[in-house]
Amino acid sequence: MDRYLNQTRFLTAVDCIIFGFDGEELKLLLIHRGFEPEKDKWSLMGGFVQSNESLDEAANRVLKQLTGLKGVYMEQLNAFGHPERDAVERTISVAYFALIDIHQYEKQLSDHYHPEWISLKKIPKLIFDHKEMVTMAKARLRYKAALHPILFELLPEKFTLPQLLSLYESVYEKQFDKRNFSRKVLSAGLLVKQKDKEKLSSKKGAFYFKLDKRKYKTNFHQILNFIPIT
């Protein structure tokens, strides 16, 4: 026996919702689709799953193709399978969301796709059901970041507390009290204060911090409260 009989086979794709943070706003890395149909339209980066790779491998391959990065934070979001979601041919798409340090991304690697970082507040019309994927990814990011320290994945190795606060304020589109925020963040014990300061954005300068990688991995699934639950 080497085939199941009387069953239809479908294409399987992965699509990546890639988040980045530029210090001001939360952004998505979008591309201009490279082939027909919908060629040159705004799209998430995606690709078909190949015979020899798993879904996770496909997603990582696609992400590396576009960004040159590997080993970044990525998790499966949802599988999308409406019969008409792709106009050409039925395609099941497994969406992944990724959090990358926007400064590690080097545009020139992938100019073929004309990728651009677009503010989440100004997402253009996207092909197929990609808008739905983005909406779900945004919701998932907010949900998860309220409980787990995943937003560190969007920052460089060294970052300041004001930068971290600004990131949380961007994700939740509201302001938080910096005193309560830094107390909570520091009491989680995940940060190591550095000796040097970031002096570009203020005269006084803000101390850099690094993640304590060991504690970060250990405590990752523990539930934290960096932001007010309301």
Added chain:
Amino acid sequence: MDRYLNQTRFLTAVDCIIFGFDGEELKLLLIHRGFEPEKDKWSLMGGFVQSNESLDEAANRVLKQLTGLKGVYMEQLNAFGHPERDAVERTISVAYFALIDIHQYEKQLSDHYHPEWISLKKIPKLIFDHKEMVTMAKARLRYKAALHPILFELLPEKFTLPQLLSLYESVYEKQFDKRNFSRKVLSAGLLVKQKDKEKLSSKKGAFYFKLDKRKYKTNFHQILNFIPIT
């Protein structure tokens, strides 16, 4: 254009992790697989996605085939796509987990599959990667039930607080203080006390409660704390 060229197509299946609660233990509804390979081995209920149905529709169809139930709580768990997960032919499986009232399930409907309710503590060897699916579903259930009131889906329309407590204790495999538990549950405002009592399991009898369906739906995504965070 009506096909993407040079791409391989795969079978797509759905598999359902079906939870039930008999008052004592948390259980899974497992079947004996009905066709080769691995015929008669223990398996999750599943089926291939048909050309005219979405993933959600396929999962609901499969669930109804086995249980006769529709409109039950079900959510997508994860897509599984390891190239060798099915020995016969590459198959992408989208797993769903469902919570049903075990008393509404009527065995005779689906005797073809020889289904059985099996305690989560005594899950037998399962085909393919179904064990991995079950493990993930169990983790997801615990995670989600700690934050949202989904476990009510496992109970009949009328239930008592001792029954609800017993359910939570089964899911988390630990004991909770009944005073704190009932205070928290009642303060959520989701329950409506009935006038009648359940008198089978005690002499005094325990009051029945019903869910306030409206508030349940409204507050579903709000985060609750029915059980201690530790």
Added chain:
DNA sequence: CCAAAAGTGTTTAGGGTACACCCATGT
């Protein structure tokens, strides 16, 4: 010396936890 951002401490209120006794009833 002044502007601009960083950094820090206290008070208060509410919620969570721990804990023990009385109640109702069938036998």
Added chain:
DNA sequence: ACATGGGTGTACCCTAAACACTTTTGG
């Protein structure tokens, strides 16, 4: 009357939230 499970109240602690002033330094 007694055994069995149902139902309730309190005291304490701790965490979360609200809130404002001082520090540093480049220009």
